[in-house]
Amino acid sequence: MPLKCNSFAATQWLSGLPSATAILLGPPAVEARSSGDGRGLGLFAVRDIPAFCQILSDAPLILMKPGEDLPELYKQFNGITKDDQEVYTSLSAHDNPARDALVKDKLLQRGFDQDELEQMAKVAGIMQTNAFNVDLQDGQGSCHRALFPNVARTNHSCAPNAHVCFYPPGDQSPRGRIVIHTLRQLRRGEEVLISYFNILLPRSERQSKAQKWGFDCRCTVCDEESPEHHRFERQRKVCREFTTRQTSLTQSNTATMKSINSMLEKGQLLVAEFESCAELFPAIPDLYDGLGMLRGKALMVQKREAQRQDVILDLEKSVTWEAKITGKDSPATQRRLQKLVQFAAKRRSNATPKIDADESGDLSLVWP
């Protein structure tokens, strides 16, 4: 599954011992240690950490181009330092004897040395378990496979307290990097949990995705015995339905103001509910975007110029929420900002607003 810098496309996380590839911000805010419940290592806060803080930035240990195969992977593995190789081989791989046998068979056919097969199969298994697709924004889509050693041990929850985002290559990170931001305040000793897949999916689909990663999700949302299980599932269902209906309404040629207003009302209730649930924050930028689209539709139907400002307000919220969750410079924030600028340009000059933080860290947009 591709890792994109928006909402939930992140697939899989690992976690972190500091290594040469990691860019930790000041004193490390997190450490990798045993989860103590049979789930292996996890990432834990070493001090209280406020909401919307970047807690980890990690460069890929291995980055494979589209179409590259195990021999290229093994070559890269042999090209990294011994310390990094140790970090790599300390990562877990799901037991899959059938996969290993197939890999070894293929390697033998391609003339690889019998002595190397075991190690090559292990390297392949770790990559398969821990790497994910990333979009380097080089026009090839989410086709590169990357393994981030410090993100690699972060465990999953469908009610995450942190969010992951991939930044494509730039000056500071020539091969791209992955960052984790907190969604709410973390207490010292609390485990950092991220979602490997879209948490808005229904439970059955989340479970089948989790099983592909080799585990059964037993998070609070998936626990059917939990008194709040049905509320959690309902929130996700209502959000999926809103997105579907909002999209079809904004594309419809026969939308009436009555249907638009009814959908706006539903969307506003939903966003208010999501704004009080940290684990659902990553869905909020898209919700505000959806509200903006609906108000844009109302503008087309009624042609009341005052409605344009309402669209701008929703798109601004979409930008500031995305900036909180993925960072002010993330590709997702920049994309949302561009959308806002394009819309606002119809009334103002082609100015781009600045994302400003006040003393408490709250973000707002300042137009020039």
Ligand SMILES: [Zn+2]
């Ligand atoms: Zn779950």
